[in-house]
Amino acid sequence: MPQILLSEGPDQGVRLLTLNRPEALNALNTALLEALSSELDTAEADPETRAVVITGSERAFAAGADINEMAARDLVGMLEDPRIKHWARIARFTKPLITAVNGFCLGGGCELAMHGDIMVAGTNARFGQPEINLGIMPGAGGTQRLVRAVGQSLAMQMVLTGEPISAQRALEAGLVSEICQPELTIERAVAIARTIASKGPIAVRLAREAVQRAEDMDLAAGLRFERHAFTILAATDDRREGLEAFRNKRKPRFSGR
Numbered sequence: 001m002p003q004i005l006l007s008e009g010p011d012q013g014v015r016l017l018t019l020n021r022p023e024a025l026n027a028l029n030t031a032l033l034e035a036l037s038s039e040l041d042t043a044e045a046d047p048e049t050r051a052v053v054i055t056g057s058e059r060a061f062a063a064g065a066d067i068n069e070m071a072a073r074d075l076v077g078m079l080e081d082p083r084i085k086h087w088a089r090i091a092r093f094t095k096p097l098i099t100a101v102n103g104f105c106l107g108g109g110c111e112l113a114m115h116g117d118i119m120v121a122g123t124n125a126r127f128g129q130p131e132i133n134l135g136i137m138p139g140a141g142g143t144q145r146l147v148r149a150v151g152q153s154l155a156m157q158m159v160l161t162g163e164p165i166s167a168q169r170a171l172e173a174g175l176v177s178e179i180c181q182p183e184l185t186i187e188r189a190v191a192i193a194r195t196i197a198s199k200g201p202i203a204v205r206l207a208r209e210a211v212q213r214a215e216d217m218d219l220a221a222g223l224r225f226e227r228h229a230f231t232i233l234a235a236t237d238d239r240r241e242g243l244e245a246f247r248n249k250r251k252p253r254f255s256g257r
């Protein structure tokens with residue numbers, strides 16, 4: 001049986017994970033989410049991995065949760081669904097995560113893409129939360145992360161009508177950071193990931209956490225967190241190296257200490 005998740009790297013600090021269930025448009029079944037969560041464990045533990053890119057195929061990033069699997073679960077089955085712990089694992093990944101989206105990015109697929117700290121999309125991408133057409137609703141962040149990304153009006157329209165939006169619209173709304181030709185999406189996401197991977201990892205980690213906290217904290221608490229994180233960096237070798245390299249007009253060599 002072909003592997004449902006392909007893993008490459010790390011190359012120049014970047015690990016590339018490719019969802020590979022083409023027969024089901026990368027629908028997220030338990031096996032695929034389990035494989036993804038296990039790869040993230042590996043990436044987390046590996047000091048050579050500084051950033052991860054998750055992608056799918058040119059036709060589909062992922063067309064949602066696996067509907068056949070979902071249909072087999074009743075209320076108790078949903079409560080005990082092992083996929084819940086895999087979603088939680090993806091959400092608590094501590095390294096920069098970039099999602100590279102082409103084609104259908106629907107339901108759980110869109111929710112997975114929104115777990116990316118940065119999302120890059122091909123011009124052929126279609127983003128949607130079509131769960132309402134199945135008599136259900138989003139369950140992995142589609143009502144929460146989408147609102148924070150695009151605002152209430154567009155999020156409400158997508159969740160209640162189930163109608164998808166184009167890559168261009170997603171760009172205008174702030175759901176994705178960039179769009180490019182579909183054949184360049186992965187290359188572009190990897191290039192961004194490599195740029196991040198070349199920076200001081202402690203600074204990256206704290207800066208990422210500070211930006212993430214902007215969504216959960218009020219401004220005063222967020223600013224306090226930022227100031228503490230900024231101050232902590234004064235204890236790192238990488239800060240000394242970064243400042244010295246600038247003053248000596250050379251490239252910094254960050255050690256992660």
Ligand code: HXC
Binds near residue numbers: 028107
């Ligand atoms: C299981 C799926 C699937 C899915 C597509 N397939 N989406 N299988 N779960 N989510 C399968 C189809 O059954 C078909 O298999 C094959 O992939 C190709 O799909 P087609 O429909 O033939 O392709 P096309 O006509 O191009 O239409 C593409 C599509 C459509 C518009 C994306 O497949 C579609 O509407 N899919 C469902 C999208 C959706 O509702 N997603 C939300 C799921 S609920 P066969 O064997 O027939 O060839 C969800 C909840 C998340 O995500 C909750 C998280 C906790």
